[in-house]
Each structure stands twice: as C-alpha cells, then as structure tokens.
Amino acid sequence: MKRLSLVFVAVAALAINACKHEQAPTPTPRAQPSPAQRAQELFTNRCATCHGPQGTGDGPAAAALNPRPRNFRDTSWHARATDEHLRKVIVEGGASVGLSPLMAANADLATDVPLRDALVAHVRTLMTAH
Numbered sequence: 593m594k595r596l597s598l599v600f601v602a603v604a605a606l607a608i609n610a611c612k613h614e615q616a617p618t619p620t621p622r623a624q625p626s627p628a629q630r631a632q633e634l635f636t637n638r639c640a641t642c643h644g645p646q647g648t649g650d651g652p653a654a655a656a657l658n659p660r661p662r663n664f665r666d667t668s669w670h671a672r673a674t675d676e677h678l679r680k681v682i683v684e685g686g687a688s689v690g691l692s693p694l695m696a697a698n699a700d701l702a703t704d705v706p707l708r709d710a711l712v713a714h715v716r717t718l719m720t721a722h
C-alpha cells in the first residue's frame with residue numbers, strides 16, 4: 593500500500609512538472625516606443641516621400657511638386673517659423689497657412705498631441721542633421 597501511494601505521488605509530481613513545461617513563457621515586457629521614436633518613424637513613412645529622409649526637400653515625389661518643399665536645413669527659415677506655424681501646417685495642411693494644398697493635412701495628429709509635438713521637434717532636428 594505504501595509503495596502504491598509513493599508511485600502515485602511520483603506520477604502526480606511528473607504530471608505537474610509536465611504541465612509547468614506546457615505553460616507559455618512569460619513574455620518579456622517590451623518598452624513602448626517614445627513619441628520621439630514614433631515621430632521619426634512617421635516622418636520616414638509619411639513625410640519623406642516629398643520632404644526627403646533628411647528633410648532636404650528632395651524626396652522621390654518632390655520633383656513633381658510646384659512649389660517644392662523647402663530645405664529643412666535652412667536655419668533662417670527655422671528662426672522665422674514658429675512652432676505654432678509648424679503645428680498648424682502639419683495638422684491642417686499647407687492651404688491652412690497659405691502654402692501649397694499638396695502639403696496634405698494630417699488630421700490624426702490633432703488628437704495625438706505628444707506625437708504632433710515630437711514631429712515638430714523632429715523637423716527642428718533636421719536643421720542640424722548630418
């Protein structure tokens with residue numbers, strides 16, 4: 593009898609151990625991308641076609657544009673252009689500030705303020721990129 597219960601305990605222990613092995617591994621928590629990282633990605637995916645990856649106004653679609661996008665490395669433009677102007681042109685489009693309507697609105701950024709502000713900051717960093 594004693595031997596039987598020992599066998600039972602051993603089998604039960606094996607079964608429990610097997611169950612543990614079947615459990616999915618705990619997923620490693622992944623850091624959420626920061627607004628700055630998201631803004632950089634967004635610029636590459638959505639803006640670089642026209643503005644160029646470095647913001648120099650020479651993206652693949654730029655040749656077809658008239659007027660063409662300006663060079664974001666132009667320091668005097670950065671000095672003139674307020675953050676408010678950048679926010680407005682990016683969210684509401686070129687036509688909202690008297691620029692080309694081909695600079696499309698990005699209405700989704702109106703509700704994602706951290707991303708919008710990080711994108712404005714990203715455009716500022718392009719001044720010194722390279």
Ligand code: HEC
Nearest residue numbers: 638639642657659660661662678681682686691692694695
């Ligand atoms: C379809 C092409 C196109 C895309 C895509 C585009 N832009 Fe533009 N953008 C333009 C053009 C053209 C102008 C210049 C309009 C003018 O000078 O009349 C402009 C102007 C701007 C300006 C204002 C520059 C100034 O002279 O004041 C900013 C800032 C800007 N774009 C940022 C962005 C950002 C950020 C994105 C991505 C979310 C983006 N653009 C996507 C074509 C584009």
